[in-house]
Amino acid sequence: MTATITLITDFGTQDGYVGAMKGKIVSISPTSDIIDVTHDISPQSVLQAAYCLSRSVPHFPPGTIHVVVVDPGVGSARPAILVKTCSSWLIGPDNGVFSILLEKYPPETIIRISSKTAHWQTHTSFDGLALFAPAAAHLAEGMPLSEIGTRSSCYEQLHFPRAVEKSNEIEGEIILFDRFGNAITNIHADFLQKYEHKNVTILGKSDARCAFQSHYEAGMDDDAIALINSDQLLELSVYCGSMQQKYDLVIGDKVFVAKTKFGKKEKGGI
DSSP, X not given: OOOEEEEEESOOSSSSHHHHHHHHHHHHOTTOEEEEXXXXXXXXXXXXXXXXXXXXGGGSOTTEEEEEEOOTTTTSSOOEEEEEOSSEEEEEESSSTTHHHHHHSOOSEEEEEOSBOSSOBOOSSOHIIIIIHHHHHHHHXXXXXXXXXXXXXXXXXXXXXXXXXXXXXXXXXXXXXXXXXXXXXXXXXXHHTTOSSOEEEXXXXXOEEEEEOSSSGGGTTSSSEEEEOTTSEEEEEBTTBOHHHHTTOOTTOEEEEESOOOOGGGTBOO
């Protein structure tokens, strides 16, 4: 059977790193179907890669092998792991990049990948080529897990701030920006269900208040809007513009959701 192998990296496409990984994979598993999810993760942004993985994995067929190489610790003692969930295989550095996905799909098997075998060996700067690509390709070709590494019972957790509820207010923060400049927060839609009227305030270099809308175009007359995105997270946006640039926002800026509704004349609230 043809295996599907996906790639998520921060390598970009101009330097040939992705091409080298693909060449290694098809030289070992020539029938594998390689899919580029993205190579535009911000350099060393493990959190962004974790959300990208969590967003994409559920839509692939069972048995897909997902390789993630966003690896600030390459060359160090950080382990490499292979994780089996109910429907997928995950291969990459054990730096927390899988932890968001594994909250939804707990691991069934965790393998600490051997650092040196007859088929691969860790590298000081490019484990994507030296280790992860060949490990994925050999897995696709049916290599037994016992030859890939040793079983483990744990994996690295990614530590990031969680939204909290305080009396009549939810406090969260901006954790990511997408390519449109939308600000993605750590406030989940479940937090907001009992808030019939929502007043969203951002405290940063330029404080702002956002009108809550159901979709982007509905906010074309507002300075800034808030909505629930496809990941069920609170997202802050400017219609046909960049929320990040307009309000000079940065990751970590605080976001507050209160039950009090503010009037139309206060939109933007700068």
